[in-house]
Every structure is written in C-alpha cells, then in structure tokens.
Amino acid sequence: xxxxxxxxxxxxxxxxxxxxxxxxxxxxxxxxxxxxxxxxxxxxxxxxxxxxxxxxxxxxxxxxxxxxxxxxxxxxxxxxxxxxxxxxxxxxxxxxxxxxxxxxxxxxxxxxxxxxxxxxxxxxxxxxxxxxxxxxxxxxxxxxxxxxxxxxxxxxxxxxxxxxxxxxxxxxxxxxxxxxxxxxxxxxxxxxxxxxxxxxxxxxxxxxxxxxxxxxxxxxxxxxxxxxxxxxxxxxxxxxxxxxxxxxxxxxxxxxxxxxxxxxxxxxxxxxxxxxxxxxxxxxxxxxxxxxxxxxxxxxxxxxxxxxxxxxxxxxxxxxxxxxxxxxxxxxxxxxxxxxxxxxxxxxxxx
Numbered sequence: 001x002x003x004x005x006x007x008x009x010x011x012x013x014x015x016x017x018x019x020x021x022x023x024x025x026x027x028x029x030x031x032x033x034x035x036x037x038x039x040x041x042x043x044x045x046x047x048x049x050x051x052x053x054x055x056x057x058x059x060x061x062x063x064x065x066x067x068x069x070x071x072x073x074x075x076x077x078x079x080x081x082x083x084x085x086x087x088x089x090x091x092x093x094x095x096x097x098x099x100x101x102x103x104x105x106x107x108x109x110x111x112x113x114x115x116x117x118x119x120x121x122x123x124x125x126x127x128x129x130x131x132x133x134x135x136x137x138x139x140x141x142x143x144x145x146x147x148x149x150x151x152x153x154x155x156x157x158x159x160x161x162x163x164x165x166x167x168x169x170x171x172x173x174x175x176x177x178x179x180x181x182x183x184x185x186x187x188x189x190x191x192x193x194x195x196x197x198x199x200x201x202x203x204x205x206x207x208x209x210x211x212x213x214x215x216x217x218x219x220x221x222x223x224x225x226x227x228x229x230x231x232x233x234x235x236x237x238x239x240x241x242x243x244x245x246x247x248x249x250x251x252x253x254x255x256x257x258x259x260x261x262x263x264x265x266x267x268x269x270x271x272x273x274x275x276x277x278x279x280x281x282x283x284x285x286x287x288x289x290x291x292x293x294x295x296x297x298x299x300x301x302x303x304x305x306x307x308x309x310x311x312x313x314x315x316x317x318x319x320x321x322x323x324x325x326x327x328x329x330x331x332x333x334x335x336x337x338x339x340x341x342x343x344x345x346x347x348x349x350x351x
Contacts, residue, residue: 002349003131004329006068009047009059012330013070013130021135022080028088028136029080030096034154035129036073037324037332037345039185043274044070044124045333050276052253064124070329071347072098072122074129075145075154087139093150094142095157095308096134097301098122103138114298129154130329132349143304147312151321151346155190156307158298159319159344162272163191164307165299167198170245170268178202178239180262182227183249183273184212186319186344189219191247193316196220204238206231206258208339215342219317227254232261243267253279260285260293268292319343325351 001020004013023029043049048058059068078092088094101108101116108116120137122128127135136142145153172179179195181188184207195203196219204223205216213224223238225231236242242264248255251273259269260281271293286293310316320343324332332345 001131001133002326003069003127004326004347005130006045006066006070008066010045013045013333015327018131020133023082023085023135025082026084026138027082028078028085028139028142030074030076030094030134030136031079032074032076032129032132032134032349033093034075034150035071035347035349036155036158037329037336037347038073038158039187039336040072040158040274041070041123042333042336044068049274052276052278059124068124069127069131070123071129071131071134072124073154073157073159074098074122074134075150075157076134079133085139088142093145095145095153095304096122096129096136097141097143097304098128098157099298100126100137100141111300111302114300130326130347132326141301143301143308145308148308151323151348152318153308154346155186155319155321155344156311157304159187159190160194160307160311161299161304162187162297163194164303164310166191166247166270166272166296167194168303169270169294169296170247172199172201172244174244176241177244178204178241179245179247180204180206180235180239180243180259181221181247181249182206182255182259184209184216184342185249185339187272188247188249189216189319189343191249192216192219192221193318194310197310197314197316202239204235204243206235209342212342215320219319227258231258235262246270247272249273251275253277260291263289263291266290268294270294270296272296321346323348323351325349
C-alpha cells in the first residue's frame, strides 16, 4: 500500500510504500476511495495547538508518535475482514467513523467514543486515510452511505458530523431569533447548508474572504459580513438586533470576542474552531446576560448515521469540493494553512 505520512512536524509529507495491513479479530481493512483534508490535519502537521499566552498543547503530550499517516475522513470499499468482523462484506462501501474510543469506559459503552479519555483516533493515534488502505478496529465504526458519492460522503465523517453536533447544542425558537456563523470554511459552509434545512431564520455569515462569502450567499446565507472593526455593527444592522445563536468556526481571540459582542441575552455561543489563543472574559457577563459558551468537537457514531440519513432525505446545499491526488496532500495542507479557496479538498488515491 501507499501512504502519505508526516515524518517531521512542519516538514513536507512523504509518500511511502508500506505493507498492506492484514485484519485480525474484529478488524476491517478498507481500500480508500476518498479522504477529506481537514483543518485539524494542519494542527496535526504542525504538531499541536496554540493555547495562547505562549503555551502549546503538543501532540507528544497527547501520546502521538511520529511517523504519522494523517486522514480522519476516509471512505472506501471493504477489502478484507478479520474472522470476528460481522455485519459487512467484501466490496461494501463504508464511511469510517474515526473517533475510536477505548471500548471499555462508561462513555464508550454509551456510544460516546468521542468523549473517551483514551481515544485512538484514526488519522492521529492510528494510521489514517491519506493512503490507499486504512485499518478499522471494528465494524461498528463503519457507516453505510449508499446513495451518496464517495467524494462528498467522506466529508460527513468530520465536517458533517461536527456541523450536526454543533447545531444539536442550540435552539432557534423565537420569531426574532437570528444566527451568526463566523468562518466560511468547509465546516462553516457545511453547517450553513444543514441549518438552512432546519431553521427558517436570518443567518449571517462572517468571513474575511470575499469569495467564501459569495459561496455562503449562494448556499443560503441571508446576510454576509466581512470581518473587521465594524463587523459587530454590521451584524446588528443585518439582524436588527443581536443573535440568539453564534457559531464560531475559527476559534481565535478576535472571533470569540466578536461572537460574544453580538450575542443576545439568553443566547448561546458554540466554539468549534481551533485557530488558537486566549481572550479575557468578564465573568459577571455570563450570569448577567444568561448566556452559554459551549465547546463542540465531532460527535457520536450514531450522530454520523443520523447525518447520512439527513443528507439523503433533505439534500442540503453542498460545499464545493476539489479532488486532489494523494501526491497533492502537501499542497492541500498549505492551502488550508493559508486560507485560500472556498469549500473542501478531498484526496482521491486512485487519481
């Protein structure tokens, strides 16, 4: 098999030949047909997360060791099965749920692998989908995507799931409720497409890139706002007030401050982005305004199935997708790092 892996942080990924894994027990070998390139991969490529104030959460601190095959959004055909793998057959196409837990703790037993404290995420702790093959530990992490094309369906394992999980944490319930989404990247645009099928309310999309804002308008944003010094005033004008829901897909001090500034009393702000940093927060503001600040990252395997069912039934607007060969993984990561382009990039090993 071929794999594109990180041998040193911030250094170019290298395509290497590796032995094709042989599945044992409940394991399933997937021949990858597509794998999304996620902004989290940029953090993994860099070796960690910026916590602000000169602090860094490194992958080494989390137990990650190089070399690392990235890719937590793979989809493909079942190529081989361990003797105890049940419920799938050779040739089946399956989306891989990558947020693999330990399988033994109360959260995993409740189906919340994504909250496990000993996660073995595919594409981080386990070799991922920037490859021709990926090994999945159990069929329960495989989702049937019949009726959806692979290049789009693979993005539902992270961007789609993250969007769905974030939306499930908030409510739009009053006639004057409005929503603000900050960051028109892949996850932000995916969330916009879903929200347009769930909510009939004003949705303001904020971004610094005019091209991304135009894509957001085409996908159903009722207002688009360029980020900057007067963004809060423009948002208030667009909504004729403040927002009931703010979704921050960037996660920087500036976007967090903007989100809290335009959040109405009783509202909720969901933090999804991992750009990094820290910002001062006035503690009395939270109870006095009765607002909630919620962190949200990925979701459960059942939510992944729910996302796939939702997409099949409601056909939300799709994020633009660029197909990239495995040899283009480095450029794809650099595109994400620089913020160039709108939509998603998907590696297609067969290109």
